[in-house]
Amino acid sequence: MDLTAARQTFYGDIGFWADRTPVHEAASLGRVLQLRQLLDGGALVNTVTVDNITPLHDACIQAHPQCVRLLLNAGAQVDVRNIHGSTPLCYACAAGSVECVRLLLDHGASVNPTLTALTASPLHEACIRGNPECVKLILSRGAQLEAFDIYFGTPLHAACAKEHVECALLLLNAGARVNAIKFHETALHHAAKVCRTDLIELLVEFGGNIYVTDNLGRKPIDYTTPGSPAHLCLQHFENIPLSLQQLSRIALRTMLGIRALQVVTKLDISQRIISYLCYKQWSSTTEL
Template sequence: MEPPLADGRFLGDLGFWVERTPVHEAAQRGESLQLQQLIESGACVNQVTVDSITPLHAASLQGQAQCVQLLLAAGAQVDARNIDGSTPLCDACASGSIECVKLLLSYGAKVNPPLYTASPLHEACMSGSSECVRLLIDVGANLEAHDCHFGTPLHVACAREHLDCVKVLLNAGANVNAAKLHETALHHAAKVKNVDLIQMLVEFGGNIYARDNRGKKPSDYTWSSSAPAKCLEYYEKTPLTLSQLCRVSLRRATGVRGLEKIAKLDIPPRLIDYLSYN
């Protein structure tokens, strides 16, 4: 058993912010003037807590853009990792702060971290910030980044029922049938009982017959006669129209970021809108 501290508490009792410095405090609270004074007086901007939290993590998680700017300008490590493997960019995406995300990217933050942990795109999907999702995709975020707990960003967005994020991911070319232990986004949609989400995934080519590691289809996770059950039953009995099948096939052929290719096709604007799900 670990020895107690001087005041009788144990290290594990102190939680996330053990040994945080005045720089951490100012960054978290958005006290930019105090932070500037601390930096000018020589305070270290890369001091870490026992959880490897830097002041830049603290500012990013709270969406404190002015503090993020000050820390970066003072030499804060843009891709520092905490004990969970998260970078300040991950934390900025978790806060949904598009301003912090832009600042971090401008200082060279990696959009695709090398470890098998939740990526910035996963965090943006968890927070439901479609603006952050769109920006990350624009700068090259891996749509199929796989986290061992959450699966792909699409799995996360569906599990959290962030339909705007789901639409952005699918339109950018995310694999609608990507599997996490054979569980697809449609399984998530069925579990959260979201009919709009089910319809969107099917329209983008979601496989209603896909089976997870328990051998269950999405419809197996719905209550009989419920709206999600009726929706899935309809799709099981009614094939997609030829126009929808053609759209799904063409979108699959164009691959990731296919919208850019579709926009250049020499076809009527109405067809481009249809292929773009507008």
């Protein structure tokens, strides 16, 4: 096998970095046998490029789980960061690879790496990608619902901005704050901007505030075209206030999150009040 040597560049007194090694190339292209031969032959598993990309980063962004497993078993650093602060788990979520995500988590990857101005969390990346299975998996491992990205805001903002209804639903069912703000902008503003009535209805069901204004003084309805389905939907909610029953259920969700239905049925109160407070658990098959 003819393998080209890695080019190297010298940066002052910092030292040498490999530009791109054969290990990087094999990992990126999913060449499992070649990667195994390189590692068995003593190739360095944690070699980094100038921008601090490791072979593990490459295998994750290209969604090659067999290569990820080989690299991890060979001692790849699971939480190594590139120059922007992204870990392999961020890359695996961005690629939408549940297998790679699970492998990394099983090898101790941090589900909540410290964020920088240039970094989105793994949960943000999964919501941007719109992969519900990745979202479910990292939520089950303790991903922070309110992690803040300087560009999108919270993961719920990201899911709504990218029109991923099922991801938004998973976040809301897990207890995400529906009225969390980024520059006074809520997820409902994003839903209005992308003209998704299903997202608007979902967010309102979970207590989304249709009257909140952003830093430009605009309500969600102000981002819709008059007469459009999204405009008519928000206009409907403005003209017909939520009932006391809906407000009570929203308060229950806000206080107890995903445990609400379990807790309310065990309260020592009238069955009629329990029935009044209980709501239908939303799922991906629920008509929005």
